Amino acid sequence: MSNKKVFVSGCYDLLHSGHVEFFQQASKFGDLYVGIGSDATYLEYKHRKPMFPQEERLFMVKNIKAVKEAYINEGRGVIDFIPTLDIVKPDIFVVNAEGGSEEKRRLCEERGIEYIELQRTPHEGLEARSSSSLKAAMQKQEDGNEEIKGIPTRLDIAGTWIDQPYVSVHHPGWAITVSLEPTFEVRDRCGLSTSTRNIIKKIWPVKLPKMDPEMLARLVFCFENSPERTEGHVSGAQDAIGICVPGLCRHYYDNNFWPKKIEICSDEMTLRFLEQHLVMVPLEPRKPGCSVVEGKDITPEKVKALADAADACWDAIMRRNLDDFAAAYKASFEAQTAMFPGMLNPAYIGHTNQDNSFIGEAIAHYSSMPEVMAWKFAGAGGGGYMALVVKDAKVFAESHSEAIELNIRRE
Incomplete structure (x- = not known):
């Protein structure tokens, strides 16, 4: 087992199989540490409250087998994870390809952290999941009747x-x-x-x-x-x-x-x-x-x-x-x-x-x-x-x- 520390970060509000598969893939590089966006950051960034409060999201992520430890990020905005990064001091930072950015890559270069982007792939035999598609499916199910959905x-x-x-x-x-x-x-x-x-x-x-x-x-x-x-x-x-x-x-x-x-x-x-x-x-x-x-x-x-x-x-x-x-x-x-x-x-x-x-x-x-x-x-x-x-x-x-x-x- 590698002793390297691996770090990932996200909100993980609607936790689904895609997140779990991502955690499993990231944990193959070493011990996995997760930074979780706070309620305040979520509200500031997405202009709505998360479905699950930060304590509940922390509890769920911590109890995933692939995760060694998880924290609530104390920073702000899209790089709210910097304080957590300084606590964990990881060797590797893993992101989904869709969540990658030059800013994150530069941050890793400055701190001597290896930066890895993973393609989003579902677990074998399971349907591909994303938070946006899940929310859309929930909305469609909720609005399954023929009535107008509120005031346009x-x-x-x-x-x-x-x-x-x-x-x-x-x-x-x-x-x-x-x-x-x-x-x-x-x-x-x-x-x-x-x-x-x-x-x-x-x-x-x-x-x-x-x-x-x-x-x-x-x-x-x-x-x-x-x-x-x-x-x-x-x-x-x-x-x-x-x-x-x-x-x-x-x-x-x-x-x-x-x-x-x-x-x-x-x-x-x-x-x-x-x-x-x-x-x-x-x-x-x-x-x-x-x-x-x-x-x-x-x-x-x-x-x-x-x-x-x-x-x-x-x-x-x-x-x-x-x-x-x-x-x-x-x-x-x-x-x-x-x-x-x-x-x-x-x-x-x-x-x-x-x-x-x-x-x-x-x-x-x-x-x-x-x-x-x-x-x-x-x-x-x-x-x-x-x-x-x-x-x-x-x-x-x-x-x-x-x-x-x-x-x-x-x-």
Whole structure:
């Protein structure tokens, strides 16, 4: 038996046979020590609580035969294991190939630790397992009935801001949205139209009623923008339409709050194309007191650029051309931020300046990834969710646990 110390690290929330097989393979290199992500790190990184608290996860991992000892990591973020690494002082650090990174490799080189990546393989005779596939299967089983699964949300794809008359007065154009099943925690102030969604919950707390989607969207828009309302701006119609109208939708605005026309795409192959190439990653929410409209610079030329990008985006989606879709998607976001720079650097009204560095850091981080083709912030930006166009959403989500795969609502 080798006396070498072997180290692995992960959250191990939904412990399954894939984890056990990984532990067994890693233990062939020596005595196996495991670092486990804390509840605080899990919440910070994935923006939700783990299913099992850290003490329970520690208990389960410690009692796996291949594991010599396990610890709760006391660090933060994706390299929360450094304090545990200093305790164990391993000879070898083993990762799944999907969980490998240059940062981990460099860390091992600096400390004289051998770095080994293992391919994910199931135990002989067993089905391949991963935490993401297990969660998806659980969700599918839980939602096995035909009822709508709670109140949907919406993701704006292109043409954001054109639904405000003070924008479309300069040039008419389309906004493009998709209605999403709420298969993830929809956080407030994060660009997914939660204010409109919360208004809907006051009327229909459990699910949307079965009625004409456009008429439903009109009702929601009018209820949210009551004439008795004494404060706040008029919410754009794309929020109500994006939530209430299933599938992929585009709506045409020309100096009015409600669109002149609405077109719906429910083609299954087109919706699958979007699901295969769009993911969201959660960031910090838009902070209280921030304004993304301060410093706006709206001109006919800039609004035309926004409208042209939305046209190109819809055309690329209809042709299911990934390269053209990514280019138009990026062009739409650049047109938005040219008019509303506060989407990237919000102003703070009546508050002291706050640190928005996480926005630039997120863009730098994800835009540098070769599998990421384009990016934008959901809704009005200022934080919240980044919506990425990627080469393969499932592959990206498997190697980036923070990524959220999207399920477009069909009906």
